[in-house]
Amino acid sequence: MLGVEFIQANPREVCQALARRGITEGMDLVDRVLEQDRVRREALTNLQAKQREANAESRNIGNLMREGKREAAKAPIARQSSLKAEIKELGEAAANAEQTLSELLLTIPNLPHESVPDGLSESDNVAVYQHGEIPSFEFDPLPHWEIARRHGLIDFERGAKVAGAGFPFYMDAGARLHRALINFFLDAATRKYREVRPPLLVNEASARGTGQLPDKEGQMYHVAMDGLYPVPTAEVPLTNYFRDEILSESDLPVKLCAYTPCWRREAGSYGAHVRGLNRLHQFDKVEIVQLTHPEQSYEVLESMRSDAETLLKALNLPYRRLLMCAGELGFNQTKQYDLEVWSAGQERWLEVSSISNFTDYQARRMNIRFRPERGGKPQLVHTLNGSALALPRVVAALLEHNQTETCSYELPEVLIPYLS
């Protein structure tokens, strides 16, 4: 969430930034936040004045009792009970005001960075870079599900029987290819990031911390009996690792990476775009996360983006880098790159990575701060994350890109050591 102080100090900028996301009632939102904050402060001031009064009275009564003047204490004790009722009422008012403000703030998304292009739709995303040529084939290239079927790499039907659509079995060379990619990605990531094996189920507070709750509730599976959520991405456990903690400035930047399966309900999808490996309920991903000093996050965003791109280059896959337009940004992000590989069999781009800066938006929610070395109050860190990479579409692109006329396929050299 945004900080009230910031909104207070920059109402116009906030409105303009929200407008870039297509939110036209920005001024109204800002006004409501400021008004609600005023209400909250007033309620607090009133409450605290009464509490002060009651505390003084109690001290007074304590002194009288100690001196054995029980009679003299009777009047102030009687007065206390009416004070107590007032305090209870004022306390409830203050809590309500606080709650209302925080709910209001949760409806306001993060503000697009100035370097983010304008636009509200997918077509406004800017392809800022492309690596490799889109290949032309002398034959009709097959989609990956066809190649996978002929080689027995993936068993979608039995996956559907055992779990449901979107839960494939990877078999034999298909399973091994997955393991190879996970190891290849992790070996690259761990040269720079601490390797973590996180919990695969998280509690509600963690889902709230990274912003999956309350707005994206339907995207996660939910183990209702125990109040746990299978992770939709390793971002959740990794970023929550330091929730409610104060780090030393010298701890920054914190760099974490993890391989995890990811579970997503992805309700409402249909058609050709969900065929094969395009969209699954369970998939594998290596995630990279950094917590940085506020002054460094945009620099770090570029380096994380480059970490992910290095992998695609090593795999020899044509890909392009999209800079997401203001209207297509995730709710919590200020700037976001998507990396898309070329799917030769489907003749379209497939997203395999998204790298984002959240600035202090998640950190404020999660209360992750650092103590400045030069002294002063703890400050919020900036959080960033990115996929490096998500597996299924990489598998799809590898099969499709490297296919031959006889429907065999080759794999890039970097994977050979991982496949033996």
Added chain:
RNA sequence: GGAGGGGUGGCAGAGUGGUCGAAUGCACUGGUCUUGAAAACCAGCGUACCGCAGGGUACCGGGGGUUCGAAUCCCUCCCCCUCCGCCA
């Protein structure tokens, strides 16, 4: 799942109803001493919020209650530890 014991500041650890936001030790910061360092000594050292300010309020796992007054008593939830059971 059953029985028992616990959750206090960065860490360790006192505190069982009245100036307790909380002793003490360690760690950390500044200073004295020293050629320098160590040791010793002195001082400082939680977080959030309200207030122009002096200052005030809240926080001893979370929530609720008893009381004029709660870290301390009661209820409830969460978490941790030990033993038993079950299990990979």
